[in-house]
Amino acid sequence: MTLPSPWRADFPAFSAFDEDGITYLDTAATAQKPKAVLDAITAYYARGAANVHRAQHRPGERATQAYEAVRDKVGHWLGASSSKEIVFTRGTTEGLNLLAYGLEHHFKPGDEIAISALEHHANLLPWQQLAKRRDLKLVVLPLTPSGQVDLNSASELIGPCTRLVAISQLSNVLGTWQPLAELSRLAHDQDAWFVVDGAQGVVHGRHNPKDLGADFYVFSGHKLYAPEAIGILWGHADALAALAPWQFGGEMVRNADYQQAEFHAAPMGFEAGTPPVGAAIGLGAALDWLSAQDESSIFGHEQALCVKLQAGLAARDGVRVLGEPQIALASVVVDGIHVADLSHMLGEQGIAVRAGNHCAMPLFKRLGEAGSLRISLGLYSDSTDLERFFMALDNALELLR
Template sequence: MTLPSPWRADFPAFAAFENDGITYLDTAATAQKPQAVLDALQAYYAQGAANVHRAQHRPGERATQAFETARSKVATWLGAGSAQEIVFTRGTTEALNLLAYGLEAHFKPGDEIVISALEHHANLLPWQQLALRRGLKLVVLPLTPSGHVDLAIAAERIGPRTRLLAISQLSNVLGTWQPLAELSQMAHDQGAWVVVDGAQGVVHGRHRPQDLGADFYAFSGHKLYAPEAIGILWGRPEALTALSPWQFGGEMVKAADYHQSEFHAPPMGFEAGTPPVAAAIGLGAALDWLSAQDEASLFGHEQALCIKLWAGLAAREGVRVLGEPQIALASIVVNGVHVADLSHMLGEQGIAVRAGNHCAMPLFKQLGEAGSLRISLGIYSDSTDLERFFMALDNALELLR
């Protein structure tokens, strides 16, 4: 069955890919940008770039209005109660580091931070390093064979010493949605904060962090069809007030002299320095574009492509899919074939996929694998991309086996 993408023409990169003979199947790493985002970036720079909040001149006022409008668009997208719940960062990684440093004063030796075995390094290392700095215990929740957090064991390990649960919404390796409602309830029953890494999950459907049981929710624009160097930290108002500033400089200062300073309330108190103005405007444009699409059609197209991908992989002898993916991607290993060799052979045929440990080294150690080949889809992907991939995969395996 042919599955064309009605949105593909809105992404200029695919004309360039076609000219270069490239089949792009690496959207989980970064997404291509629709023309609407490119137009927004061009308009901002062409009309005159300016810093926000500080200048009284017309370009500064125009930039500030566009920047704060983008904040409001993010709040609407997430179903937030107020734009003041939205902190601009430079990506998911910075948002999670902000939390690890901003909450540090609330931890004491012996407290526990709980993560899962599938976390991306961005949602592992900040908590690992906080635990090392403060003498905390880092508790790791194991997975079921399908690639979900084991809830029975989680109920045993989330206990009275738990102060924070940090969990990914959707695994970037296994493609599995995690049981956030249940895990969040366990953590909140112990009075712990819940941090959700939404870098992958935010891309697939509209999600209200409050409905997930999150106190904090982080994601990056570049995976959501927006520019690089823009990220979002959403926080419940009460949770945001528990944070201390972690970076210091211009913009976030309310008053300062040589020996002491006073800082703005959230969100500005966590936005030191010149913010990513153009990227924020681009994110707002991406959300406008996505909001104009039919959500059921987007989801249906992605799901139909995923079923086609998974069926094609299952039909090939010796190809193993890690876990039981539910959306967007598949990570595979091939018996007797090194993932680097397979990636190289696919690359020579113009297939853009990702090989390696996908910033989840501990997970691969637990799985007993050196790495995997990840095929990931976007709303612009179509069945022709999969046909090209499978043809290239068959060619590569014929030579490598």
């Protein structure tokens, strides 16, 4: 069955990929951008860039209005109670570092932070380093064989010493949704904060972080069909009020003297320095573009791609998929073949997939695997991408075996 993508024509990169003989299957690393996003960024710079909030001139007012309009759009997209709950960051990694520094003063030696065994380094290292700075214990929640946090173990490991639980909504390695509702309940029963890394989850469907039970939710624009260097930290009002500022400079300060200063509350108090205005405008355009598409058609298309990908992988001897993916993403290991050799052979044939540990080194150690080949598709992917991938995979397997 062919699965054409009705959205592909909106993404200029695919014409360039066709000319270059590239099959792009690395969307979980970063997504291509629709023309509407490219046009919005060009229009902003072509009409005159300006800094936000500080300038009184017309370009400055225009830039401020456009930037703040994106904050409103993101708030609407996430179902936030107010756009004051939306903090612009440079991405998921910065959002999680902001939280680890911003909440640091609440922790005392012996407190515990719980993460899962599948976390991306971005949702591991900021907590690990905070644990070292404050003499805390980092507790790692184990997984079920299918690749979800094991709730039986979690209910034993999340206890009275737990002050914060930080979990990925959707694994970037295993493609599995995590049981956020149950984990949120376990965290909140102990009065601990519940942080959700939405870097992958935000891309598939529309999620209201409050309904997920999150206190904080972070994501990056570039995986959501928007530019790099823009991200979002959402927090409800009480959660944001618990944060101390972590980066200091212009924009975030209310009153400064040589020896002391007072800072704005969120969101401004967490947006030090000149923000990425053009990238924010690109994020707004991506949300407008996504809002104009039919969500259930996107879901249906991505699920059909998921089924086709899994069926193709299952049909090949010696090809093992890690976990049980629930989206069009698979991490694959081929017995007897090194993943670097495989990805090299695929790269030679124009297949853009990702090989390695996908920024989740401890997970691979736990799984006892050196790495995997990750194939990840987006709403613009179609069945021709998969056909080209499987043809190239068969060639590579024949040569390497």
